[in-house]
Amino acid sequence: MTTPPTTGTQAVDRAALLVATVVRADEPLTFADLQAACGLPKSTTSRMLTALERSELLERNDSGSYVAGPLFWLYATRHDPWEELVRLARPTMDRVGQDTGETVNLSVCRGDRVVQVAQVDSTYLLGTRDWTAVDVPAHSSALGKVLLGYGVVDLPKGELEQLTPYTITDREALRRELAQAVRRGWASTADELEIGLSGIAAPVRGSGGEVVAALGISGPSPRLQDRREEIGRKLSDRAEQLSGLLRRNTRKEGVA
Amino acid sequence: MTTPPTTGTQAVDRAALLVATVVRADEPLTFADLQAACGLPKSTTSRMLTALERSELLERNDSGSYVAGPLFWLYATRHDPWEELVRLARPTMDRVGQDTGETVNLSVCRGDRVVQVAQVDSTYLLGTRDWTAVDVPAHSSALGKVLLGYGVVDLPKGELEQLTPYTITDREALRRELAQAVRRGWASTADELEIGLSGIAAPVRGSGGEVVAALGISGPSPRLQDRREEIGRKLSDRAEQLSGLLRRNTRKEGVA
DNA sequence: GAGTGGAGTTCCACATCATGGAACTCTTCG
DNA sequence: CGAAGAGTTCCATGATGTGGAACTCCACTC
Structure with a gap:
């Protein structure tokens, strides 16, 4: 778990990790939670979360914690998992x-x-x-x-x-x-x-x-x-x- | 729409664009569809799609087209949009x-x-x-x-x-x-x-x-x-x- | 079975873009 | 009012993503 055996995708991998962490947690995660869970530097976390929010993959609730964004909601309106x-x-x-x-x-x-x-x-x-x-x-x-x-x-x-x-x-x-x-x-x-x-x-x-x-x-x-x-x-x-x-x-x- | 007024997030933005395109389309999109829809070079598209698939944000169906991945499904099993x-x-x-x-x-x-x-x-x-x-x-x-x-x-x-x-x-x-x-x-x-x-x-x-x-x-x-x-x-x-x-x-x- | 073209992946030199430490800005709390 | 916490912005640096081109792998066709 030191370095993934892949190349040329650090940014995307990290962003995806943030999204996955939020979705899997299934409860609002704060900035600090995410930073800790993903082990990323503050500045990187901040930059990425902003981008992900802009892209509607994540969203912040009233108290500023991150939850799955509108894209997930959209998916859910169209697909019945059962x-x-x-x-x-x-x-x-x-x-x-x-x-x-x-x-x-x-x-x-x-x-x-x-x-x-x-x-x-x-x-x-x-x-x-x-x-x-x-x-x-x-x-x-x-x-x-x-x-x-x-x-x-x-x-x-x-x-x-x-x-x-x-x-x-x-x-x-x-x-x-x-x-x-x-x-x-x-x-x-x-x-x-x-x-x-x-x-x-x-x-x-x-x-x-x-x-x-x-x-x-x-x-x-x-x-x-x-x-x-x-x-x-x-x-x-x-x-x-x-x-x-x-x-x-x-x-x-x-x-x- | 020439250059987004943001910085330091090109890779993440592009990746998110790919995901959003797939989710919104709500039908399997081929590599070519995506490349065209997002206007990215082939190599970039390929690299990113691979990363996104690894991260479970996207997934390929039997015929190789891209659809929303397991993370979306997981979200849908837990949230009733209505x-x-x-x-x-x-x-x-x-x-x-x-x-x-x-x-x-x-x-x-x-x-x-x-x-x-x-x-x-x-x-x-x-x-x-x-x-x-x-x-x-x-x-x-x-x-x-x-x-x-x-x-x-x-x-x-x-x-x-x-x-x-x-x-x-x-x-x-x-x-x-x-x-x-x-x-x-x-x-x-x-x-x-x-x-x-x-x-x-x-x-x-x-x-x-x-x-x-x-x-x-x-x-x-x-x-x-x-x-x-x-x-x-x-x-x-x-x-x-x-x-x-x-x-x-x-x-x-x-x-x- | 060689020949062609389309679809996607890998390569690699290049420089752009993400990086992260530090400085900065808000809040909150004592 | 000062201090600590939480998050954002800055910016010099080089690691990292980039994309054209070469390459591989089919699936067809003649």
């Missing part, structure tokens, strides 16, 4: 829908939230409704538990929200629950998000083997009560099939 | 829901598609269902007509899909319809997407005055039939209020 995932997952989700008759969901982590990116509706009259983009605390849904268990999302700082008397709010109890879920390959909830609502979910792995999403179903607790094990295993299988698909079809790299 | 819009729009949408009782939707353009980014459900039993992220031809929905009318999305190349006998598939007729919608400030559809389904929508403007989204309702045609005018004007008002909010709250720049 498009491919959803496309590849659709057949699997349909099959799960046929298997169980329940509402099927695919969740990923966006920032520090769990979001639903695709859904197949229940065939029953009584079913979970438009779930997409609903913001639900991770520790209270099966999908969330999967993503938590594999470290795709982190628990929020403060108290864990108690949504029903059954919501697990004790961090230690939750840790055990998550560990178990990881061990057996699927997670479940019963009445923890809403009385009467149960969910079961399993991890989906990306091309690098890292967990990128959770595949799950949800429905009325009475209907799922006795099929937990069976559905859990089924989901786990289906999720693994999907993971196989992704391994073959996805772009080279995963998430940082 | 988060702010949805947050600001929520109260307005709720109000529209109360006004009309119908399903309320907020749509934007992602790439060349119209996507729903937020929804308030109908209070009626008979209502439009989970609509979010459903892919519907722009010319057959009111929301789509608004975005088409203001040039936020473009019509697809080939034949316009005929979904019902009432779908407008004649480009000239559609052009007139869109012009009228723009003139009066709202668009509507009746049985053009699905028999029995009607929709009404109005444009929402961003901080720069450009149309960035469409606010609309949809419901059974019989229920909307006679209230078209009234709801259209109401929606237009609400959308304008929302636009006012955005003007004050949104980041400096809009869309390219």
Whole structure:
């Protein structure tokens, strides 16, 4: 890491390093943070940051820290990063829908939230409704538990929200629950998000083997009560099939 | 535009120009495209593109053309560009829901598609269902007509899909319809997407005055039939209020 | 299979352009 | 009011990026 084995690109490399540092950090970085992280002299850092800001690759927030610039925002308005995932997952989700008759969901982590990116509706009259983009605390849904268990999302700082008397709010109890879920390959909830609502979910792995999403179903607790094990295993299988698909079809790299 | 009034940043500026060109183009650009677009000598272009690729700011697709690199993708997985819009729009949408009782939707353009980014459900039993992220031809929905009318999305190349006998598939007729919608400030559809389904929508403007989204309702045609005018004007008002909010709250720049 | 042209990479002498230490300018805080 | 911190500007220096030309690698064509 002394001198890159390349030539004629010092300035560009350094500039790119600054941009990459900001984007990967995913939180505003101050001038000093950046200077330290990249190990560049003050004057160089200053000159480059100014140029990058002018070019819209970076931008300063109200407090003067650097964040990803308008070009990144523009890119995000035009590209759905989960498009491919959803496309590849659709057949699997349909099959799960046929298997169980329940509402099927695919969740990923966006920032520090769990979001639903695709859904197949229940065939029953009584079913979970438009779930997409609903913001639900991770520790209270099966999908969330999967993503938590594999470290795709982190628990929020403060108290864990108690949504029903059954919501697990004790961090230690939750840790055990998550560990178990990881061990057996699927997670479940019963009445923890809403009385009467149960969910079961399993991890989906990306091309690098890292967990990128959770595949799950949800429905009325009475209907799922006795099929937990069976559905859990089924989901786990289906999720693994999907993971196989992704391994073959996805772009080279995963998430940082 | 002869010489930028800045100094000591030629390399970075040029590199940034290459990246910006690729991101804004939003389609794979060949080496030659880039060289031409940026007016740089071959050797410089080559050296820089190699460096940018190494830094993950750019990436080459299968056919060797350049596209936005992994850093952009990473950013997109973490940030929802419509988060702010949805947050600001929520109260307005709720109000529209109360006004009309119908399903309320907020749509934007992602790439060349119209996507729903937020929804308030109908209070009626008979209502439009989970609509979010459903892919519907722009010319057959009111929301789509608004975005088409203001040039936020473009019509697809080939034949316009005929979904019902009432779908407008004649480009000239559609052009007139869109012009009228723009003139009066709202668009509507009746049985053009699905028999029995009607929709009404109005444009929402961003901080720069450009149309960035469409606010609309949809419901059974019989229920909307006679209230078209009234709801259209109401929606237009609400959308304008929302636009006012955005003007004050949104980041400096809009869309390219 | 030699011949041609287009597309992109590598080379290298040159001087332009980025470099970074130091001086300078604002703020902030004691 | 003085001192320290944070960031910008200056400028002499030479390392670094530059770009024309030569070169390589295809993909076609006759």
